[in-house]
Amino acid sequence: MDSEIIFETVKLRKEFGALVAVDDVSIKVRRNTLHAIIGPNGAGKTTFFNLLSGNIEPTSGQVIYKGRDITHQPVHRTIHFGIGRSFQITNIFPNLTVFENVRLACQALGADNFKFWRAAPAFQKYEQRTWEVLERVGLKDRAFTLARTLPHGDQRKLELGMILAPDPEVLLLDEPTAGMAAEQVPELIALIQEIQRAGDKTVMLVEHNMNVVMSVSDTITVMHLGQVLAEGTPSEIAANKEVQTAYLGGLYELNV
Amino acid sequence: MAKNRFFPTLKSNGGMLVTLAVFILLPFIVGLFDGASPAQVWINGSGQSKFIQGLAIEIFILALYALSYDLIFGFTGLLSFGHSMFFAVGAYGTGILLKNFGFSLPATFGVIFLAGILQALLFGMVLPRVKGITFALVTLGMASVFHVLVISSELGPYTGSDVGLQGVVPPEFISPASQRLRLYFVTLAVLILVFMLYKRFVNSPTGRVCTAIRENEGRALMLGYNTFYFKLAALALSSLTAALAGMLHTIYQPIVSPNVAGLGYTVTALLIILIGGVGTLNGALVGAVVFRLLDYGLRRYIGESASFINGAVYVAIVLFLPFGIVGTWRLKSAQVKQGWERLAKLFGSR
Numbered sequence: 201m202d203s204e205i206i207f208e209t210v211k212l213r214k215e216f217g218a219l220v221a222v223d224d225v226s227i228k229v230r231r232n233t234l235h236a237i238i239g240p241n242g243a244g245k246t247t248f249f250n251l252l253s254g255n256i257e258p259t260s261g262q263v264i265y266k267g268r269d270i271t272h273q274p275v276h277r278t279i280h281f282g283i284g285r286s287f288q289i290t291n292i293f294p295n296l297t298v299f300e301n302v303r304l305a306c307q308a309l310g311a312d313n314f315k316f317w318r319a320a321p322a323f324q325k326y327e328q329r330t331w332e333v334l335e336r337v338g339l340k341d342r343a344f345t346l347a348r349t350l351p352h353g354d355q356r357k358l359e360l361g362m363i364l365a366p367d368p369e370v371l372l373l374d375e376p377t378a379g380m381a382a383e384q385v386p387e388l389i390a391l392i393q394e395i396q397r398a399g400d401k402t403v404m405l406v407e408h409n410m411n412v413v414m415s416v417s418d419t420i421t422v423m424h425l426g427q428v429l430a431e432g433t434p435s436e437i438a439a440n441k442e443v444q445t446a447y448l449g450g451l452y453e454l455n456v
Numbered sequence: 457m458a459k460n461r462f463f464p465t466l467k468s469n470g471g472m473l474v475t476l477a478v479f480i481l482l483p484f485i486v487g488l489f490d491g492a493s494p495a496q497v498w499i500n501g502s503g504q505s506k507f508i509q510g511l512a513i514e515i516f517i518l519a520l521y522a523l524s525y526d527l528i529f530g531f532t533g534l535l536s537f538g539h540s541m542f543f544a545v546g547a548y549g550t551g552i553l554l555k556n557f558g559f560s561l562p563a564t565f566g567v568i569f570l571a572g573i574l575q576a577l578l579f580g581m582v583l584p585r586v587k588g589i590t591f592a593l594v595t596l597g598m599a600s601v602f603h604v605l606v607i608s609s610e611l612g613p614y615t616g617s618d619v620g621l622q623g624v625v626p627p628e629f630i631s632p633a634s635q636r637l638r639l640y641f642v643t644l645a646v647l648i649l650v651f652m653l654y655k656r657f658v659n660s661p662t663g664r665v666c667t668a669i670r671e672n673e674g675r676a677l678m679l680g681y682n683t684f685y686f687k688l689a690a691l692a693l694s695s696l697t698a699a700l701a702g703m704l705h706t707i708y709q710p711i712v713s714p715n716v717a718g719l720g721y722t723v724t725a726l727l728i729i730l731i732g733g734v735g736t737l738n739g740a741l742v743g744a745v746v747f748r749l750l751d752y753g754l755r756r757y758i759g760e761s762a763s764f765i766n767g768a769v770y771v772a773i774v775l776f777l778p779f780g781i782v783g784t785w786r787l788k789s790a791q792v793k794q795g796w797e798r799l800a801k802l803f804g805s806r
Contacts, residue, residue, distance in 0.1 A: 253678070279680035291678075293671040304668050307661055308680035314689065316662040323661065366680065 206231040206402050207252070207283075207370060212261035214247055221247040223426035224261065229370075229404060229419075234396055236405045236413045239423035240446070245406045246288060248423070249374050252404075253285040254278045265370075280309065284363030285372040288406070290355045294348035298339055298358055301347050303330045305365035329365065337361040337391065353384045360388070364395065370402045371395075377409060385409065389416060414438065422446075479644055483509050483637055500636055509640040510632070511752065513708050516643040517701050518728060519744035523654055523737065524697035525725035530735030531658055532690040533670030535588065538579065538595030540721035541602045542695045545571050546702025547712045548606060551621040552614050554706075561627045568699050576695035580688040587673075596719065603717040615714075624710035632708050643704055647741075650697055654737055657693065666690050670735075731773050733780025742781050 207229040214222040222244045229235045237245050250256045252263055254275040263271045265281055278285065293301050306326040307313065321327060334340045337357045342350060347358060356376060363371060376392065377385045389412050396403045407413050413420060413434070420437045422429040424446045430437060437443055483505045484494040492502035500506060521543055528534045549568050553559040559567070582594050606615040616622055626632065630639045657663045665686045668676045676683050706712055715721060724747070732743025750769060754762030777784045 255678075274682075276677045276680055276682045279678065285678060291672065291675050293668055293675065295671055296667065300664070304664060304676075305679050307664070312661050313665060313681070314662050314685075316657050316660040316689070318661070319656065319659050320661050320664050362679070 204231045205229065206266060207404070208264040209252070210262040210264065212248070212251055212263065213259045214244075214251055214256065215259045220426050222251060222258070225423070225426070225428055227421055227428065227431065229402060231402055232396075232400055233418040234393070234403045234405060234416055235419045235421065236407055236417040237421050237423060238407065238410075238413055239429070242425075243423040244426040245423055246374055249285065249372055249404075249406060253283060253372055255285075279366055279368060282369040283372065284366065284368035284370070286359045286363050286374055286376060288374040288378050290352070290359055292347045292355060292358055292362065294346070296347060297344050298347055298350065299330055299334070299343040301358055302333050302361050302365050303327065305362040306330050306333070309366045333361045333365045336364060336395075353380045353388075356380055356388065360391070367399075368401075370404065372404045374406045375408065376405070377407065377412065385412065392416075476648065479512070480641075482512065483640060498637065500634065506636050509636050510708070511748065513632075513636075513640055513643050513704075515744050515748045516647045517704050517708065518724075518748055519741045520647055520650060520701035520704070521698055522725050522728035522732070522740035522744050523650060524694040524701065525722075526729045526735065526737060526740045527654060527658070527666075527697070528690050528694045529726070530729060530737075530739075531663065531670060532666040532687055533673075534687060534691070535592040536579070536595040537592045537719060537722055538597075538599030539694075539698065539725050540717055540719065541599035542572070542575060542698030543702040543705070543721065544602065544606065544712075544717035545575055546699030547706045547716055548615060548621060548702075549699070550703040550706040551624045551710070551712050554626070555621075555624045556614055565703070568703050569696065572696040572699035573692060575699075576688065576692040579691055579695070580684075583687050583691075584684055596722075599717070599719070599722070603714065606717050607714045616712075618714055620714055621706075621712035622710070624706060624712075626707045626710055630707060632710075639708060643708070646700065646704065650700070651737065651741070654693075654697075658737065662686060662689055727770060729780070731770065731780055733783030733786075736780065736782040736786070739780050739782035746781070 205228045209225055209227055211224045211226055212222055213220070213224050225244075225248060237248065239245050247256070251258050254263075254270070254273055254277070258271060261271070262269055265283065268281075270277075270281060273281075293304070296304075303320070303326055306329040307320075307323070310323070310326065312318075312323055312326075331340070331343075334343055337360055339354060339357055339361060342354060347355065350358065356378070360373075360376060371392075373392065377388055380388065392403060392405075393416055395401060405413070405417070415434075417434055419431065420434055421431045422437060422440075422443050429446055430440050430443050432440070484497050486508045487494065487497035487502040487505040490502045490504035492505060496502055497505050524542065525536075525539050528536060528539075546568050549571055550564055553564045553567060554561075578598065579595055582591065586594050605611060607618045608615075609617050611617065614621075629635060630642055632639055658667070665676065665681050665683075666689075668679075668681070669683050669686060673683055702716070705716070728743035728747045729740050730743070731746050732739025732741065750766060754766055758765065773780075779787055
């Protein structure tokens with residue numbers, strides 16, 4: 201029902217020298233949907249995400265969020281707009297505790313960052329929020345272990361916790377299940393779905409696991425060589441002949 | 457109510473309080489060995505005690521200086537090769553203002569404070585543009601310019617060019633000659649206050665973000681922190697502390713050698729925190745004691761050639777205590793604690 205556009209790109213383009221990594225991509229993301237981006241390796245998915253989150257500057261084109269042009273905003277503003285982003289390669293503070301990793305994420309949007317005369321634990325609201333988030337992603341028992349000593353799957357959960365902490369409206373998840381043990385994947389996906397539905401959130405997902413993508417997505421955009429090859433519902437994409445040859449290689453069987 | 461807060465504080469800072477008590481009593485204890493009663497020490501009547509006080513003042517100043525380097529290098533992860541400039545601005549500024557301009561001590565302090573902020577801004581200007589080793593080289597360049605300035609013959613009337621700044625008359629009430637015990641306690645008090653401020657800073661929301669920047673600056677940005685301002689805050693606090701150390705240095709030792717503006721003096725700070733433990737704060741204090749006593753002892757009993765042995769000792773410390781004295785101690789005691797916990801788990805009922 202709700203078809204309001206929350207996130208939009210207009211002819212977004214990124215060139216690295218002669219290589220066009222993202223080639224005039226225009227997509228529209230509807231509010232409160234789970235929008236997946238798939239494509240073979242080197243299709244430009246991660247670069248596209250980097251453009252959306254402001255990690256890199258586009259060569260040309262626009263990123264529009266809630267009707268506002270955020271193309272040239274510095275990267276540290278992104279979360280302040282309500283856009284949280286996770287990384288394909290685990291990107292945490294390795295020598296800090298799990299708790300501190302999440303606490304830092306909670307503190308970021310508050311107005312207490314420069315209160316250097318008070319001890320950090322005295323700010324109860326961040327401490328409480330941290331416990332809530334740790335509970336949510338199931339890391340409560342590991343709160344005081346160092347982040348680098350966590351198993352990989354738990355680090356992925358921590359990564360998710362760090363973007364959930366400030367409660368953003370849009371989550372950009374770059375392969376949240378990358379490198380996870382197969383039996384842990386459904387658990388994390390269920391968590392993402394639950395968060396998306398319960399919290400009225402918009403999720404954009406890059407994912408290689410086709411079973412996951414087909415079962416959870418509302419919309420799928422297929423990228424190939426920097427361009428949008430196709431866009432549609434999971435069943436439309438699965439039936440698309442072009443997608444079959446370019447990406448699925450005709451080998452994928454839809455097991456719905 | 458007060459009891460509840462007071463006793464845990466005592467317990468968790470026991471080691472620090474004992475150290476503090478030792479340093480308060482030190483001049484009087486040394487005086488006893490010299491045959492001087494505490495009353496005589498009080499009126500600076502004991503030569504031996506005065507000598508030890510002098511050595512301790514040097515250690516306190518070094519510790520202040522090393523603390524300021526630990527804040528930017530150990531906690532914020534900024535590798536600066538221009539740190540000696542922070543110190544030298546305080547040292548030279550104090551000397552010139554007292555000697556050439558006849559400023560009072562509070563006025564000098566005010567000017568040095570402003571200069572401290574300004575030089576932090578100067579270093580901060582390049583922060584958004586250069587990272588890591590490039591930042592180290594740019595800061596080295598800036599400090600070298602300052603070094604060239606102080607040894608230039610054109611500024612000789614002020615800086616004493618390559619001979620060094622001489623003939624500063626420190627204010628009478630903390631004169632190192634006649635009121636050394638007072639200067640000793642003033643320096644100790646400054647060190648304690650700065651140390652407590654630093655302890656609070658690194659545990660505050662601001663300091664925690666500085667640590668996050670050291671760990672992974674890209675991620676700190678993504679979390680929504682404009683890391684530039686946090687690095688600038690650390691630089692400013694560090695610069696002010698180093699300038700204050702420089703000021704005390706000139707008051708205690710009214711000769712400022714151009715060496716304190718050179719790269720060698722930055723390396724001194726780096727060496728002290730490597731000995732004591734990078735990113736520990738306590739390490740800067742322990743490192744300063746070890747550094748100064750080692751240097752003094754070897755010079756006294758072996759002579760100038762001792763710097764060779766000095767170097768060997770530093771290499772040994774880096775090889776055998778890779779996290780410094782305090783850092784390695786913390787690691788070991790954490791491991792021992794874990795061991796006991798495992799043992800308790802083994803036999804305890806869960």
